[in-house]
Amino acid sequence: MTLSSLGPHPSLYKGVPLALSLFTLALFLLTGLLSVMEKAGVVVVLIEALMALLPLLVFAMVGILARTMKLSKYHWGGKNVPAGLTGVTLAACFVGGNFFPLFLSVIFLPEYISFPIVLGWVSSLVLCAVLFASPVRKFGSKTIPEFLGVRLQSNLVRLIAGGLVILVGIPFLCTEILVGGQVLATSLNATSTTGILLFSAVLLISVVLGGVNGAVWTQALQGVLMVFACLSPVILLGLDQLTSPMISESIGFTGVVSNSLTEQLAAIIDIENTSIGWFLIQGPYAGGLWPVIGTALFFAIGIASLPHLLSKLLGTGSSSSSRRAAGYSLSFLLLLMVVGSAYFLLLADERLQSLLGPNALDQGHQNGLIAALIRSGIVAAALAASSAILMALSTSISRDLIETLVVPHASLNQKIVLARVVVLLICAFVSYLAYSENLLFLDMLTMSLSLAAAAFFPVLVLSCWWSRFHATAAYSTMLAGTLASLFYTVAVASGSTGFWFGFPAEMGGLLGVLLGFTVGISFSYVTFSKDERCFHLASLLEQPGERDLSIDLVDTSDGEEPEELIEVKA
Template sequence: MTVQTWTYILVAVTFMLYIVIAFLSRAGSTKDFYVAGGGVPPLANGLATAADWMSAASFLGMAGLISFSGYDGSVYLMGWTGGYVLLALLLAPYLRKFGKYTVPDFIGDRYYSNLARTVAVICALLVSFTYVAGQMRGVGLVFSRFLEVPVERGVVYGMVIVLFYAVLGGMKGITYTQVAQYCVLIFAFMVPAIFISIQMTGNPVPQLGMGGHILGESVSLLDKLDGLSTDLGFAQYTNGSKPVIDIFFITMALMVGTAGLPHVIVRFFTVPKVRDARKSAGYALLFIAVLYTTAPAIAVFARTNLLETVSNKEYASMPAWFSKWEATGLITFEDKNGDGRIQYVADEVVNELTVDRDIMVLANPEIANLPNWVIALVAAGGLAAALSTAAGLLLVISTSISHDLIKKQIKPDISDKGELIAARLSAFAAVCVAGYFGINPRDFVAATVALAFGLAAASFFPAIILGIFYKKMNKEGAIAGMVFGIGVMAFYILKFKFDMFGGGGREDWWFGISPEGFGTVAMMLNFIVSIIISKFTADPPKEVQEIVENIRIPKGSGKAKSH
């Protein structure tokens, strides 16, 4: 069977599985919709958390990013996995013990202020919309190549599927759907990695194959890739070019950004006990590590195969996969010297080939000439990764509007049924907005990915940490810190990502810190402003200080209260 036929079969089967699970576990109350009734077992929650986190960016983008940046890409591995250590140790158990539905709910009650709640809602919406637009683009990309439909139509297909099980099932349906999606995406990620590792090195373990010798040759795979890269004028793959300060700040920003992402944090409100929240984080880190330790191997395999396949080759003799990706516009060839050969080199003046790095995971099995069912499996896995995260983000958006704005501020006497309807209508509106940004413009997400992590790092992380561990932190300090952190981060991103406020290049970065790493600076400023303001304003009410003392009492095995 053809790749397209296999893709239709696998995508149809997996989509039907997600829909059936969502229908069987549909939400019947607001508690089901928001936190799955608070009864998800730790293992299932760990699987769902892993699927929630491993978005299209992780599945499709990360290995592609590492394949082009080499050693410098390690900051994303360290930052995105390290964030879960922070979650497990500093946030998850305490937030679960506090017993709220959402991050804005925690901030609103901890800082006894609807203004603090509103600021948190704005942050949650901005971060979540940025992320969910990326997932919609990932869905469109997969549909565009493998089902041969326009990207716009692919995004619409994804919107319909996500809308169905997010609106119907809420957190309860999403949780068990994400368990299935993790199984699909990790299988789809590992199978081609194992195939290619055996094909290139004879080792079935990709993580080991990456450092092994090429079959029939005396040179190691990494040494060969270094040689191929330098021969074409690219930087040596195994050497980094980023300054140490920027590596540190990017890694830290990704870590605290991960620990502050609302769609990740909300997962720890779904387990029965405080102890289960910590277990869930541990399981999630283990399941995430499977993909994240394999991504560098896939990056090496893909980059090596690409360079050997296209460099200085006759354009007319390129395999079928090349023309199919050309049709999507994600690979472009311009024969500048008219010799009919592909000049893929670092020199932009001479270079004739442009490759979108987001396609590397999807194109890798085709470049390696793997069976058609394996190629289609990767497409199904990419959709699972994009849809799982999109659903979690949509839930954050809908609960922020229905629970934190409508229930807590606008109409406190709304019935349980009315709140559930409001949540579903909010999810519907959010899907439409996310779909729009997934299509128009295309570079929206790529240009603002740093903004999502920066906002989470600069706003939520300090407010949550101080809210848990500093009982004298008051509403004035928290609000000032969040607003200042968001403002500084937004200014830096707009200045250096969008060339506003005078713009500037790398040489103009403050202290040599990239926009991707500036979230760390904004976070530090948030901490400083929050603490200084709290020192010169009134202490929190006594009952709030008692709550803070209570959530830090190490009774990890007891039932957590719910509100």
């Protein structure tokens, strides 16, 4: 076992266990205090607002405390994030505001409609760990486009991949901001505009000063808050059991699960009115096995190739610790999933309802402490995912596009200012989009997953596992896949073609993946140039992990940028 934590440079993240336990303790005290207040008859609005705002305040403060002026910390968190911490933050980003409500209500949606989504969602982490976690880390790159550019020795590949990251990331970020903002607005009894603005403000504060460093810290706290929100019924019941033991006969599940929260979550998801719901229930193959397999595969491939999740694996100490991080995050998800699925059954407990006072779970109203807790869990999940996407987008834009094309010789200070300006601009732009558009978010999510699958999955698999793959084949693969899925979307939406394999317009990504693999493999057998550099570099993948290329961890902010071991020799 490699001791990645015993590197020559002290880890920046030594204090994380302490911080996480303090945060848990604080949450525990806050919940206890609020439940006492609720029992004493304090107005529900105040309780909900406190529950929603206090964690946000903590996130903003942590973001400010984690501020940095070092480019290496800003862009990739110091390159020595411990495997366990990466696992927790990866799981928190992986869940996100989109999937948190989904698996909470997994057994209450009609016809188990969310089952294939949850299955594919989990499987994507398996794919990610087995296929990508270790090879992607071996080149010591900071972003996925940079990895592709270095592996295939081509700046063009890097630029195209950078553009595709933006194409994939912006709709995804919009959905996260939309979900987070709307849920926050419900907690505060405000309009959704206020919610979105407040959400974006917290997001901006937590990443603009600290970059990835701040994002890692806040994401760890958000992961804790998510688990806490799922566990809150258990905690409250346990407290009650400790203080006033009751005869166990009176404990039991009521037959009817409280509808209010379920309905609220179902309204957030509204899965039956989306294209996935259509594919599963009303599509040409509905009722058979194909829609289930197709949906699960679609989500598995789409989520496994999301650049912001993969770039979390780039921040670990070595390639074996990035593999381990994927394993840790799977265990964390196991905890979240098991606890989260039992959530509504626990809520139906009569004792819990009597414990929380008259307002706890009124039929038809979504108020009370428990509802506020789960909502702040959703907001935390959305914040975690959106900070990861925001950082992936800004790193990609500032490093892969602007620094490669426009200012290749900028100083370190210029680079960090540039990175901050890009974060600000993206956040403003996406908040504007989220504010002005009123879309079904799951459709937008499906669309961006479809683009991610078509653009990145074939190219990543081939460049990680096949040494023959070269640059021309790489950009043909990416462009063919993306254009195919876009073309399918337009063609189906305009009615000029039928549903291939029953896929709705937004799910053309699987066809793009097929086309991408075909194009990539066939082009790889054609040699367009005599350039052997990428063959030489591919042999790096075949070396054992100790020889990872990594950047020297010493950051010399006032001197030269630490020299990278590999540069694209264009």
